[in-house]
Amino acid sequence: MNGPLCDTWLEGGHSSADRLTQQSHPTRYESPGLEYGTCFCSRGCEQSEEINVYIVGKHDAISNGEVRHLITRALLEAVSTEDLSVRILRGGYSDALVALCASSELSPVVLKFGPMEKIEAEHRNRLAYMGEDAWLEEHGLNELFAPVEIEIEHRKVEWSMIAYRYRGGGSFEELKHFNDFEGFIGSYLWSSDRDAAPSDNTVSECFRAMAFTLGADRGITQGGPLQSLAEYVPSVDWEEGVSAVIRTAAAFCPDLNELNGLREWWDENLNGVLFAPVHDRRRLHGDARFANVLVDDVRSEVHLIDFGSGRLGHVFEDFARFELDLLFKSVPKVNGSQEVDRAQLVTAVNFVLRDEVNLGNEELSSRSLKCLRLWRNAMCRSFPQLKHSGGLMMYRWFLLGECLKRTTWVNIDTAVLIFTICALRQYLSDGALDSTWISNAPQSLASQLQCRAAYVPTRGSERLVNNMRNDAKKGALSDHDRRKSAVRLLAETGQSYLSPRGVFSNEVRDVLRDGGRLQVVILNPLLTEYLGLSACYGGSGEDGYQANELLERKTQESIRGYQILEAEFGTAVELRLARFGLAQTILLTSGSSFLEPYFRYARIERERLLFDSFELELEGTGTHSRSLLEETFSFHWAHSDTCVPVKNTKGKHGK
Ligand SMILES: Nc1ncnc2c1ncn2[C@@H]1O[C@H](COP(=O)(O)OP(=O)(O)O)[C@@H](O)[C@H]1O
Ligand SMILES: [Mg+2]
Structure with missing residues (x-):
């Protein structure tokens, strides 16, 4: 493993700053196939002025000037008037500086620098565990290197060095056999x-x-x-x-x-x-x-x-x-x-x-x-x-x-x-x-479901939680990337989105104005299920088996809102009526998914409290939950009818 290092030995990790500096020293390191390193001379380094140190990589806390100082001091005996290549290795879990060093007269060796006591202990433990390393002895690198003072984050500390025989490839071919x-x-x-x-x-x-x-x-x-x-x-x-x-x-x-x-x-x-x-x-x-x-x-x-x-x-x-x-x-x-x-x-x-x-x-x-x-x-x-x-x-x-x-x-x-x-x-x-x-x-x-938030209104917090989830939905609509997908909505009435008075109407308009698309499936007022929902709203009439007026008004508002949007944005907005009952509201934007399950109970409470179910906000892409929601939307989209304005649905159901 003697001789100059090939470029693969120094692969990866060059910042553009390194490259810029390379250009300012283009002729310093002439061995063919070698990466140029950066020459750092921030300290006087009078004791090692003949050693040119080329450093690739960077330690998080130690400047390359200090790295150069440590290495030249440690290798003074082993390297004389030579260019020295140094690659800073990705540290493990300590703050140590681990560097691979080599020159034409020094076989690749790994130097590890750290606080004196720690490195001393490492040296002692290695000796007790492994005994002397003949190779290090032969190269005069088996001793603990005496402390050098360096500066880390404006503090002076004393660091020592332990050398390890390099256990890696010396050529491109060899490299893949070491790990x-x-x-x-x-x-x-x-x-x-x-x-x-x-x-x-x-x-x-x-x-x-x-x-x-x-x-x-x-x-x-x-x-x-x-x-x-x-x-x-x-x-x-x-x-x-x-x-x-x-x-x-x-x-x-x-x-x-x-x-x-x-x-x-x-x-x-x-x-x-x-x-x-x-x-x-x-x-x-x-x-x-x-x-x-x-x-x-x-x-x-x-x-x-x-x-x-x-x-x-x-x-x-x-x-x-x-x-x-x-x-x-x-x-x-x-x-x-x-x-x-x-x-x-x-x-x-x-x-x-x-x-x-x-x-x-x-x-x-x-x-x-x-x-x-x-x-x-x-x-x-x-x-x-x-x-x-x-x-x-x-x-x-x-x-x-x-x-x-x-x-x-x-x-x-x-x-x-x-x-x-x-x-x-x-x-x-x-x-x-x-x-x-x-x-x-x-x-x-x-x-597992990549759930980002769960909006759960507990007694007294309904308004607060409702505002939070509305803000989250507004945020998701505003962040929607129109190139990725259409905004898709499956909802009972869709009134909050389609009606000009709906809480999300501004955001919906922005999506469309931005060139995005909106696909909505809502419950068809002609479905029997609509009567089930009506019963939750308090029903209508004495027999209770009729569409509820409030619910109908919401549906009508949605449909009218849709027509207004359609007049302005054409086919970018589509509204369809579901053929089957819906079990939840689903809103899908490019970055988020929202899911609010439906429960059957008297909705009068809901009108008063704004929000008494719960809603989950889930990651928008690549998750199991997202594909379930997308498939559910697609199912209802495929089993739905184009929206013909429905007027006066009263009396269509019932006896
Ligand atoms: N002798 C060596 N040969 C090749 N790579 C080494 C050698 N010693 C250390 N390394 C590399 O440097 C990393 C950090 O070294 P290590 O001594 O484990 O420091 P830390 O105390 O930070 O974990 C190692 O995980 C390994 O990838
Ligand atoms: Mg380690």
């Missing part, structure tokens, strides 16, 4: 190019390598003292946010009983197991997430990085962290979205919680489940005590502990995590699962 574990498994699971994706054997080999790395003999204390389960399972920082997340989740999902009293249950049951079935104490990696495992899929090698969280503990901790990444990242998403498929989550969690440690041996067609089984098999081979009586149950406590820790992480799918927590509690309590650990409570409304 972190997420990329590697992602390619196995989802790649449509099966020739390019890793084979079952490669995946199996990499899981084996991973399990053996995590389970390697590092000062294990065998057959140790009898300790309670609580002494092994890492403690949960309930007061540092975990309790708050669980409380919020419980409020959103009142149907998930497992969230109630979770902390008390956890304490009581952990302490209740006086003698843990499997003893272990060893040096742990401490953060065996996919992002900290780099894979070379040609050699089926895995390389751990990021030793900052190393500590002593039970090997189940490292296994559980890795396995949960595998579980969460291998559950398929709903087609074309980022939403985890909940049916598949149920399958995967049920699978992981099977009673056989090895997860059975029947033929599996799902690659996701196959991965979980391959990993479990590797884990059992690396740490056979897992098969001891009670071993698997003990491991599940670690899985639950790891889930609880993750509740305070950022960028996680909280719903999936919460459901898994419920499943684990259920399993650890009852030794079995029903599927009620998936919530169907209001948060599902938000996440």
Whole structure:
């Protein structure tokens, strides 16, 4: 991996600012095929004036001048009068500066800078976990680099550096064989190019390598003292946010009983197991997430990085962290979205919680489940005590502990995590699962139906809520993109939209004036259903089986309003009369959908209160709910008649 770096090594991430600066130094970096970097000289850098540093990318908080300063100081011994290429790598979850550096005399190496104590700990942990790295030693990069003072957001801080051997491709051809574990498994699971994706054997080999790395003999204390389960399972920082997340989740999902009293249950049951079935104490990696495992899929090698969280503990901790990444990242998403498929989550969690440690041996067609089984098999081979009586149950406590820790992480799918927590509690309590650990409570409304708002008038709030939903509808009509679709409305009378006196009449006119179209289906006054609705309005006449006057007036107002609009905007506005009864109002604009179900009751109240049903505002495109609403509208549109003004409908129904 010596020699100048090819351009793919520096791929991506050039801002236009970088390009502009490149043009001002067009001749500085002449190796063919190389991206130009940016030369930053904001500090005097008298100690390194001969090193030209070309930086691609940017750290969120550290200026490139400071980056240059750190790197030149750290590499002063290793690089002399050379041009140095630096690519800032996407940081993980710490604020560290991670940079890939190389020059013609320095093989690619990854330098990680961070606060002195943190980097010192990382260095110590790596040494204890992995021993000396011969390659780093040979290149004089194995020592912790002494602190350098730099400025971050106007504060002076002391940072140190740890070097890692670069685990990535040195050429375009090689690049695709290196990945972190997420990329590697992602390619196995989802790649449509099966020739390019890793084979079952490669995946199996990499899981084996991973399990053996995590389970390697590092000062294990065998057959140790009898300790309670609580002494092994890492403690949960309930007061540092975990309790708050669980409380919020419980409020959103009142149907998930497992969230109630979770902390008390956890304490009581952990302490209740006086003698843990499997003893272990060893040096742990401490953060065996996919992002900290780099894979070379040609050699089926895995390389751990990021030793900052190393500590002593039970090997189940490292296994559980890795396995949960595998579980969460291998559950398929709903087609074309980022939403985890909940049916598949149920399958995967049920699978992981099977009673056989090895997860059975029947033929599996799902690659996701196959991965979980391959990993479990590797884990059992690396740490056979897992098969001891009670071993698997003990491991599940670690899985639950790891889930609880993750509740305070950022960028996680909280719903999936919460459901898994419920499943684990259920399993650890009852030794079995029903599927009620998936919530169907209001948060599902938000996440699955993409519901943006629910307008629910409670006593006294009717006017307020009515105004809010009217504002939301006005907003949706004003934001309507006429190039995308027509505004579509399915309603009992449509009076609010079509009548010149209707609350939305201005917005409707604006849509049409803007070149948009409006399609409306309303209830046909000749339908029997019209009489049902009339009965709600208080009926009419003594026998009650006649159209209601108020209702009729509304319908007539709509039809007249339509005629006025038609005279002005022609066929851009269409009104049709439904052949079947309507169960709800549906309003569809390009960006929003509104749904108000109808209820049958005396509507006199409604006239007084303006609003006594409820209405949902849903996402406008690409969702399950939107297609249901669109199909409903289309159905009524297809089964409707053009509007002939109806006069004097009285007496058409009835005896
Ligand atoms: N030795 C290496 N070879 C290739 N890429 C690396 C190497 N070390 C780190 N990286 C990349 O940089 C990212 C951040 O490094 P890491 O040490 O995990 O920092 P953090 O503490 O911010 O998570 C990694 O997820 C990986 O993509
Ligand atoms: Mg990391």
